[in-house]
Amino acid sequence: MFSLRLVVVALALVAVFASDRLPLIDHLDHATFLTLRDVPDHAGAETVPLPGHGFQSYLASQDLHQPDWSIHLIRGLAVGAVLLLIVGMPALGTGLSTLIVALTLTGLVVAQAVLLLYRQTWIPMGTVLTVLVPGFVIMLFWMQPFREIRSLRRNIRHARCQLGRVLLQQGQPDDALAALADCPPCQASLDLQYDIAIQQERKRQYDAAADTYRQILGQRKGFKDVGKRLQALEKFSAAGTGPQPVTYDATSTLVLPDTSVSKPTLGRYEIERELGRGAMGVVYLGQDPKIARRVAIKTFSYAQFEGTELNELKSRFFREAEAAGRLNHPAIVTVYDVGEEADLAFIAMDYAEGRPLSAWGKPDRLLKLPVVLEVLARVAEALDYAHGQKIVHRDIKPGNIIYDARSGDVKITDFGIAKIADDSRTRTGNVMGSPLYMSPEQLKGQRVTGRSDTYSLGVTLYKLVSGATPFNADTLANLTYQILNKRPRSVREVNPDLPDGVVRLINKAIQRDPAKRFASAGAMADALRRAAAREGSKEAT
Template sequence: MKNPLSSLFNLPIALFVVAILAVLYGPSIAPLQHLDRQLYLLAGGARSMQAGYGLTVPIWGELANIGLWMMGVCLWLWLLPRPGLLAAILIACISLAGYTGLQLYAQLQHQLWLPQGVLIQYLLISVPVVLIRAQQKRTWAALVGERDAALLELADIKLQAGQLDQAATHLQTCQPNPAVTELGYQLALQQEQRRAYQAATKTYQWLAGLDPKYKDVSEKANSVLSATVAINSDDLLATQTLNIPQEQQRQPRLGRYRIERELGRGAMGTVYLGVDPKIARRVAIKTLSYKNVAPHELEGVKQRFFREAEATGRLSHPNIVTVFDVGEEPDLCYMAMDFIEGDSLRVNSTEDNLLAVSTVYQLVAQVADALHYAHKKNIVHRDIKPGNLLYDEQHEQVKVADFGIARIVDSSSTKTGDILGSPLYMSPEQLKGQKVTGASDIYSLGVTLYQLLTGQAPYSSDSIANLAYQVINKKCKSVRELRPALPASAPRIVNKAMAKEPDKRYTSAGAMAEALRKALQKDFGIS
């Protein structure tokens, strides 16, 4: 289509328009001395238009212009920022050359005017800006990537070292990516294992914000705190109980030990079966909960625990449970020791489940040997009773557990009953609050022997005060009165061990062991 302006203009009209423009705008457009040159150019243009040699704008010209602009926008926003700098410059040069070539081809070959001059000028100005900005973004992204890689590695190191709070801080500084999400999940599992349930819940919630479909983070974000911990409010034990999940990777941990199940409860708190993952050794882990320790006494309890644990750890005797490790968590301290297959002698302290008398003598003699060894190391047990004597029936061996723990536990004035010790097995001087020596352990072992032989306690009462009065002042029934078939050595050994006055008992636990072995040989022919 021919430009309609070409049919309207002719030379007279063009000259008239030029004259008016020269009068009105000439001084602002060009200097007056160049007016003749401007008139010549305008006259030449008007003559060309009158002769039909002007450029035409096709009907589809505006659509083509819109399409070219859209291509230019895509070039600026999408294509140029993506590749490297050299590739982007090459693409920009090819694009500019293509636009310019297309314009020249349309003008020279088809006398068509495609209004893309503004677009070409805009590209010439904006492309360098886009390239510089894209390079800056790539440089910044590379720096952030290097920082995140360093933080991720540091978080992994802290996680392996058990420094979970620092690992969480480093991880949450990183930009989201699959590696960060996976390490964050491992962090949450360890927090859950370490019973840091509030921290684990926060980590799961953070992971759910990154990727709510990643594994089970959405479920865990709302359930881990309430489903993983249960509090036992027993007035005597007052300990926190772990709810052990079936999945191995979520099993709680105490220190480096993976907790498998609860074994029982004692004066210290809860006892767990654990595994040392480094050497695949099963251990019994006894805990001392801080829950019922008065705040002003807590530091003293901790110091005594670790001091006594250090002393106990130096004991090496076949009839003493070996202590491998001690550690501390925010709410408790713990001691990892031998796990003995079997049960305590508490099971055999009832009338319907008594052991043979000769077996009782042998086992109590082993306990006496262990006490004699400990007393020579200036360590008093203070809580000898059937529940602290672990019996390995297969090897006919007994091991004494909890050396030195009673001294730690009974230091807290907030505990009563069994937490103070076991009044039934405590010596008169211990109940009176007097100085406790090895003679007190001999008394407790005498009470234990009494119960293992008869299935009954020497004293009984509904109140601790009355029980303590009986232990201090009353004489108990003879073991042969309760079980007439016992040999004569039984009441003799029991009565001497349970004498009210410490100096009337055996001079040492070793002397008691010797008396038991002589009775074994005399009464049963066992040497």
């Protein structure tokens, strides 16, 4: 391939620097002169000498001259012809190159005729013709395999871009970049690299995104808003809040303050802000861009766990999604999606407007008694439904019940430690939940039933009507001992004005013996509704 182009270059060098020793060039000059002057060669006519020194003498006798600068012009035209052949033809293609070469030949002949007839000037074009015509023929042989190779390269580049696009859609930006390695820059590859950098931003891989932006700028300056995005990342990094190692724990956040940097994502969900924190991870407000739906995204970080422990916790986390996904009740958050990334797992669920009931858990901020009873009655009904699906929440507390005071909506959230009651994988001995609200059997690590949730709901009621809990201690061991062995403090000690019916309801719900509690969450819901009706009528009166 390249040897033929070198042949054209070699031909030009020989034609320029050895023209006086090549009869062919003199013959071309001679033929051109005869054509332009239309000199007769019949008997009795003026005889034109053959090429060589005689031809040069003849030119002088005809008052024609060859200027001193003609040698520089000839060499310049020869260089131009070489560039046209070895650079222009591959870029322009055979058809357009043939037209240009023909026009160039015609232009050279016309220019020579004008100089000869009007300026009595002769510039020998044999050297240029020797380069242009044979060189063009040589390049025609070169163009066929060149077209095939160029087509093959174009197909390979297209295939690499398609492969990279597929890998990017599968969430593998690093593999997508590898697919573009050594790929000549083109609009498609640059667009793909840009999309890869955007995804790296959203996946919190800020150093990798900055490197990809630099790679794009190295191929094409001013491409889209790459410079602006790179500057924002570098500024973000310099401020000490940007590109940090990707680690997550109960105190970390994904939200970025700089609007020039893409919002981080989990799966397809864009993170807007943090909503809260739990034992297993952080909860975020997210946006599903496909259907413009706001979701709450609960995360579970892998950073703190390793090996067998991590696998067990992963299994538990996804069983949570399985359990919650089976529930369809207006007072229970709906699970939409579950996913996993390299560093964490997440569950996307219905975003419940309002505030957790813990916001009304202080003595000076208590809700009205009828409101508390009605809200918890709806919670008990939802728990009764979940127990019917053989799912026990295991972590009922004010912080896991969302209440919207404007609309009155109630949602139970965070089935984060829910168990499928008949799951054959259930093992005893694991203590999960919030100790202040945990039932005695749960603290003992015994198998729990729906009555454990009614106990926790009773403690929640105690908290919302008094601002305190039945047991209080400075250590977990002391608290556990009190729950397992001591009588709970009477709610009347904290709120003397509490009606007898509500006191009896609380005492029944928080019995140490599960058999002495309400038979079901539905039975507790009925008791709560009756109490709410009584207290509501008293308040109206």
